[in-house]
Amino acid sequence: MLEEEKKARPYKVVNPPHVHIGLDKNELMLKTFLLMSIIAYASVMVMGLQALFHILVALGTVLVVYNSVTAYQRWKGVKPTYDSPGSPLVAGMIVGLAMPLESPYLVTVVVAFMTMFVFKYIQGKYLDHKYLNPVATSKSIVLLALYGVATLNVFEGALQGGMLFHPHHYQHNMMGGFADMMGFFESAFVDTIPFFGIEISATQAHFFWQPHGWIGSGMGIVVLVVGSIAVYWLRYKWRIVVSTLGTMTILAIVAALVWQNGDISTADMITMRIAFHVFSGSILFMAFFMATEPQSTPMPEFSQFLFGVGLAVLTFVFQLNGFLGGSIIALVIMNMTTPLLDRIVIKKPYGHRVKSVVD
């Protein structure tokens, strides 16, 4: 630029504030991905290579969709929807961690594809924001499709094949027979922690070493710690996490008191119930990393509490009826209430909480 031109150049006029905190969407996504990678690492330690493959399959699928759509958008001269793979990677990681270990890889591919293409790209393009949680909705649709296929006898065993939730859970009585179910879980899936040789119970497994269920639940305690760090550091909608987990805990205690077992003390029953109802991956991982998905959850503070309570109650009802992966359907149902929750209990701003002194 010539010196004269430079002199004549007016300054760029930008509305204040003239500085930004520096945390933008890409960085937020990257940090979320890094935190979830810790959970993934812990889960792979507990569940083995199968868990790793699920995660890689999910990540690979979303990246293929992301790169294809981005290339198409560039070819069409349209600004790419995502200027970095941060958000797709987070979605892929959530898909991976939200899959049950026993699910076929093909189902993971389908869920990841639907998440990325239908519920991230298409939903984002045609609606003013994403009303439904992409991963939860994709998973719910696949689940319902499999359920339909199974009940119509088109393909027997579709649910077992899909493994998005386990039909055999129906056999368990989650009310009075809860302790038996935990006993079955212990005998079928829990053994000792390798390397340390420590023998653990089903209750302890939910906290520390759970080789069954959602991949994201491998080490419940790690999810709790990493999730809490994410909530604090990245300022997720913490009210949803607190109200979901808080309500689940209360319901677990109530259930323990209502459906007692003569052989087990009340305290043990409560611990067992909390371990199961709060520390299962479909609750703990979902509460931190899916239920806080910002676009599909309410903005007003009190509504966030209501959202969490509703999510927990619905999930609990599903659980009691043997539908143990039902939390994702509960989440989709609660997502649908978000536009309504956005309109109610708007807190009064400063100056409106006190009575005017003007006549």
Next chain:
Amino acid sequence: MARKKKKIDEERTHRKFKEKGGFELDLRMKREAITDPFTEVPPAEEMTVFLRQHVGPEAKPLIQEGDFVEYGEKIGGIEEDEEWGVPVHSPVNGIVKEIKMMEHPVSGDEERIVVIETEDEETKPYYDPLDPKDVTKDELLERIKEAGIVGLGGAICPTNVKLSYAKDKVSHLIINAKESDPNIACDVRLISERAEEMIDGIKLMAYIIGADNIVFATRTQEGELPEFENLLKREKNIDIVRVRPNYSIGYGRLLITEILGKEIPQDTHSYDMGALVHNVGTAYAVYKAIREGEPLVSRGITYYSKDIGGRNLWVRIGTPVKHIMDFVDAPAIDFERVALGSIMMGPAISDPSIPITKADSGVTGFTEKEPHPYEDKTWCIRCGYCNEVCPMDLYPQLIMKAEKKGDKKRLRQLNTDVCIDCGLCSFVCPARINYRPILSRAKSEM
């Protein structure tokens, strides 16, 4: 003035209160400037003085091209019935070159300026000093009005109007020395360099309004300004409140709430609730006008750019920004963006010939290397950060949605008019959405 000491709640006065605003600002800019003493900037060859530098009507020119004007002489006057009018004064001895139009940095409209060719740098009081013992309170208020004093903390309301409304109504005068803007340190310099005069100005204001209690709100820590603190110890009815250095707008109403525990209703003036907030710079200007007879023709500002750092400057009002930049050896052409006043709330200027007004507490230059805060704007992800930080407890994101839909009812329901333009919602938005235009549209739609 009633000297009887009414101690306000000890706990409230001396605790470090928690401010609104969930994110801490980077205060490095400020830290550098805090220890830099004021340097007087000589006037430019041509000074350009806006005839409107406050919230209120423009002053009428009292001069014509070719007139000689003295330092401190009134060049813009107001009508008798213009309660919110504020006169403007010449910052130099010189010749009026022309009266022309220029883009006003705050309104963005073309407004009248007086261009004065500087003859010399000499300064001498234009009015006779007043002794409060010999004159009435109304005469003191008249002097404040005549001296063109406005709130120097950013509100730029006529000080005489604010004081006269509050007269005999308030028990607490709160002096806002908080200076929470990340780029400004001129108030803290004023406290350390001109403490005696400033304290006198504070006492004069308290005397005029009849406030028994004075609260001095500062973000400095105990022992940081020892001379000032020693001076303050002698003042039995001035309490010091230490506040955290975070940016939270320094908005007067919130400060009253934090210090006195009273929320001011939206349609109520703070003086109706027994408290009045004034900026520390305004107190100094009141001192100058009453004790020395000097109208408001100069003020302290902080210049900041990355290469130069923070510099505190004493400048005459009407000094072109370019002249200030040349003075600090930061050529105007090196910058891509220049902001006046607070970088959180102050306007950006399009041209370095725009002058400093009474409203401006700083000049900040940004080069091309420094990122444009809203260049990579994307769509809202509904993270809720904007809600979390809003000091007024608004829902900026929901306001944005309602504004987009033109839903006036919803905008009213969301109390959009409560917004104070603090900028925190834009500052934290990970989608880099600038709320200023959205909020102004929303407010005007209401």
